Each structure stands twice: as C-alpha cells, then as structure tokens.
Amino acid sequence: MNMVNLKINNIDVSVPAGSTILQAAKSANIEIPTLCYMKEINEIGACRICVVEVKGARSLVASCVYPVNEGMEVFTSTPRVLKARRMTLELLLSNHNRKCLSCIRSGSCELQALCNEYGVDNDGKYDGAKTESEIDDSAAHMYRDNSKCILCRRCVAVCEKNQAVSVIGANERGFATHVGSPFEALLDETSCVSCGQCIVNCPTGALSEKDSTAKVWEALSDDSKHVIVQTAPAVRAAIAEEFGNPIGTDGEGKMVAALRRLGFDGVYDTDIAADLTIIEEANELVERIQNGGKLPMITSCSPGWIKFCEYNFPDLLDNLSTCKSPQQMFGALAKTWYADKMGIDPKDIYVVSVMPCTAKKFEIGREDEDAAGVPDVDAVITTRELARMIKRAGINFNGLADEEFDMPLGSSTGAGVIFGATGGVMEAALRTAVETITGKELGNFEFTEVRGMEGIKEASYEVGGLNVKVAVASGLANAKELMKKVQKGEADYQFIEIMACPGGCVNGGGQPIQPASVRNFDDVRGKRAAVLYNIDKNMPLRKSHDNPVLKEAYAEYFGKPGSHKAHKAFHTTYVKRSRFGTL
C-alpha cells in the first residue's frame, strides 16, 4: 500500500494514500469534530465544523473531505481554527430552537456536546430570523421537528443511499432550505418504510421515535391487566450501551432483572417466537419446494422490508413468506395458547414489545395481526425507550445481578437469538429445513457463509440431493438490487433473507444512538452481532424445532406446523401499495 507521510500538530503520521486529514488525525489519536460527515454516504463538506489549518493554504480546509499529501503540515486546534468552529456553532444556534432541557437528545446530541466543548452558550448572541416549521407527527413511528435541524443531510443520505427509499431531501434554497418530502407532503403520505435509520443517524433532536412509554407505565399500574413483555434478540446486544457500557456488551441478564423490577407479570423473550417463525417458515419453504410453490421464498420478519416490498415490488408479494414476524407471532402465541393455558381472557393480556426497531410501531397496527380477535401486540417501545424507563424508575442497571427469563414464553434456542443479525434467520431456517428435508440430524449446523456484515451474501447447499441456493441482503438499497435480479429472472435462489436495516436488527432504528464519531470509525453492528453469536454458541439447544415449549404448544394446541390453527394464528397477508405512497 502507498503510504503518505505528514505532520499533524507537529507529530509524524503515516497513512495510506487517499486518506482524508480526518482519517489521518484519527489514526494519530487526534479528534477532529464532525457534524455532516458520514463515511461513504455523506461526504459533502458542508457544515465546516471540521476545519483545520494546512500550512501554505490560504483558507481553512474541511478535513473530512480534504485528502492528505506527502509532507503536508496540519494544525487542528490553532486559535484560528477554534474561532472558526465557534463561529460555525454560533451560526447554527442562531437558527436553532435551543430548548435543550426538554429535548429528547439532551445528553446524546452532537451539537450540544460541541457547544459545550467550545464554550458556545445559549445567550442568543446571533439571534436573528428563524426558519418557520411545524412538527410532522403524521407517521406511526416518528416525529420530525425541523426547528432542531442543522441541515447536515445525514438523514437524507441514509434514506437515499442505504435504504433506497429517498422520501426526504433538501427542498428549496437559501434561507428557505429545509428537509422535507416531495410536494411538502407529510411523511405518512410518502413511501417511508418506518425503518428509523434517519433517527439513529441524526446528530440532534430533530428526529425522534414516537414515545410509547406512557402507555406502558399506565398498563403496568392497571391491576386488571396481565402485562407481559417480550424482548427482541438484538435488544440485549445493545441496551447496556445506554448505561455507559462498551459496544458489544451482552446485557441480557441485567435487562431481564430490570424488566422484572419494572413490574411486568411475565418477562418473556421474542426468541421463542423467532423459533416459532423458523418452524412455520421452514415448513412453508419445504412445502413450496416440494409442491412447486412460488420461489424464491423471501423472509417476512422485518416490517420495514415488508413495507418496502409492498411499495416498490408489489408484483413480488407472493414470494413473501406468509409468516408473521416474530413480534406478532409472540403476541399471537400469548393470546391463544398461553391465554388458554393460564386461564386468562386474551382481552386482559397486555403485550409490550421491546424492539430495536421503529417499524414495529407501524407493524402492530397492520391488518390481519390479531389472532385472538384483539391486536396481537399492544405497545412497542424501542431499546432507547426501555432504557429511559429503567432510568426513570431509578433502577441501577449496572449494579443488577443477571436474571433469567420467565417460563413458559422465555424458552428459546440459539437459532432464535441470532435473528438479530443479518444472516441469522437464514442460518436458523437452514438448521431446521435441512433436518426436515433429510430427516437426519445435522452434525455441523453453523452456516458461517451467511454470517458477516456484507450487504449481499450468497451460498448454496446440497440438501438431500437437492441444490438449495440462498441469498441474504440487509439495507434496502441492497434488497432493491437483489429484487431487481429476481424480477428479471436472473436469480435462481430458493430462499432469500432480507432485513431493512444495514447489518440487521442489531443496527435497527430503535437502537441506542452512537454518534457519527463512533459510527464512522467503529464496527458497531459487527460488535453487537458478535454478542448474539456468542449467546448462540453457549446455548444448550441451538435448533428452533428443539424448543421444548413450542413442542408442547404444538402438541396441546396447534397440531402440526402449517396446520389450520397455526395458519390462522401465525400467518398474515400483504397489500399492494404505490411507490409514491398516497401522493
């Protein structure tokens, strides 16, 4: 590799040619602040907070886009640099709704942190005309409050480049510039898929999930309700971050303990429903393969993906597995078999989901998600909202001893827990499908080809004389690429897994927010995924069809996978939508 030698703050640094000053400084442990910069997807050099002095250059340069040269001398914190950064912050604040005290991002806001660091205060030195805006609360999952927007366009970049959805962008020009949707439509009128990737990539409080914690507090204090909670696999891989732990900390045991202290009547696990999904889905796949059904079959666990498919590939809806997502399967199982077993009227069961995902907030309101005639799930809170509840309840998360999920709905296998990472559903399904087709027990059931953080992965397996070709995609731009191939008949896969968020649920739109300074340089999703694969490795049972509670539920109530009763409870339908939403 070609190396370039330069000096940063008089320290010798050697980096690969083509690096930016920002990257070079990072490698020398020198932090340069950034706001608009997102590696690969938003390298627009717009906000100018990252300026540095380069010897011989007349003006300050934006280090996030400025490439290094041999012999270059860079200074990152001269008085001139600091003054320019302070000025940038003051200008941002002059057109900013500075209500930090009540702001959802207070404490995790990149703008607030920088103002703090640079001693830029709230005294309104630059107060001038403010751009007028209204809060958009039309969507099921989020708010947009442009009075807190700094026009960094990170949300625009993720929505367009990572997700290929592109329903938000910069409208108009000059002082009137603002982030909005086509024809100033409300988000709800567009083909937004509710993934929440814009939220986790926003540096400020301009974007936030719709908070459902009030509903949950209320349910918890209602004695007439049997309030149970399920936690999605990916939540345990990230929640500890909210309490100051490093990325990649397994928070399962403390999370369970905290939920118990919040007063839930049952602390259960979405993993059992992930196992259930696999049992139903593997059965569906084998049926389709053996009976000439529609192939490739595509997974249906990710509501962001489902919505994307409905909007953009309505002709492929028959390829989607009819299985409900694990969240909905859990609710369905709880309000049918479990209700029966416990002798509780399904109407009195209140199911709370803790999800790494904002699209789950949309999903609970979909049609045909009500196995017992009442909604399968009653409230969805994200990982962030659960952390907020734990803090408000005064629970010292880090001090808690690990505890275990309650039975029966806390029973799970390693196959269920890896659902939270891209490739996990595929691997779990293969563990079950291969044994179903061959009728033999698998020796090695780690399908490592489908693991990892690449956007699109492919593999093929010999299964009982059959050649099964599979593909896995995460991030909707990758999904779109793959679906175009399927549409054109250029792909001969039998089974495809798709997750809306890049890297899968571990990187979901409801997960703890890590600033760009971390996301740009650290493998956040990989570290979180490693937590799940590690849990899987240490589980006594690692195949969904070995889940003992589900065996019991089928024997007592549902009969066989794909039975009439199972179909009624665990399968759903989709609707064709327009790529322009309702616009």
Next chain:
Amino acid sequence: MSKKSAVPFRGTKEQEAKLYEVIEKYRNIDGPLMPVLQGAQEIYGYLPIEVQKIISEELDISLEHIYGVVTFYAQFSLAPKGEYQIAVCLGTACYVKGSGEILDKIKEIIGVDVGECSPDGKFSLDATRCIGACGLAPVMTINDEVFGRLTVGEIPDILAKYMN
C-alpha cells in the same frame, strides 16, 4: 402543507407523448434529470406532480430528489401560468415605495400565493426583481400591461376588470 398545484392537471396525450420522447432522448446520458425537467417544463409550462411522477418512474430517480431540484432552481415552476399573469416588482425601488403591501392586497383578493395559480386557472402570481421601470415605482404587470405608481387602494378596481 402540501404544495400540490390546486389547478387540476389538464395534460393531453400529445404532451405526454412528447414527454416520453424527451425522456428517451436523454435517458442514457450522464445526468439526465436537468435536460428532462427543462424539456418537461417547455411542454407543460410547469412541473406538476403528475409529470414529476412519470419522470421519477422512467428515470428511477426518487420523486423527492426531483422535487428538491425543481424547488432549488428558479427556472422551474410548480404551478401553471394563469390566463392573467400578475407580477409584482419587489426590486429595491418598488419595495421601499410599498410594493410589499400591494402584493399582500393582491394575495388577499385573488386568494393565491406567490408562485401559485388560482384553481380556476385565471390568475397566477409572481414576485419579480427590478423590471427596469423604477421611475414608475411601485410597479406591477398583468400579462403585457404595466401599472405604475400604484396605491393599495387602486388594486381592487384594477383586478375587478379581470375578474369576470
């Protein structure tokens, strides 16, 4: 608030055929959007949502991306031109002599904002820069007719002539 034009879309089959011709012509060049939008604006006189949707679908460029470009460049318009095109000068000379109030009065009477057209297609309203008639400030034009040394009081009478 939605910025969809209040004027019902009256595009013809011929216009649509021309639009597809323009799209075909530029489809394979680098950066087809600007020339296609310019062509579309020439064909329709403005760029309503119906036209932007066709372009979005054909070029596989998101509607938001297109809308962002259309609202960035002053050469593009989201509303059709009215039968009577009213333009009020907001140049410095006119502005200091009160063209802002004149604009407000017009908005109030015809119920149309700057850059828009009334639903019946009768009036469209624009605000312009100096049109070189500062001696007559404040100035407005309706189609080719110039009205100078205006007062807010005269506006209702002037507009009344065009109302029926």
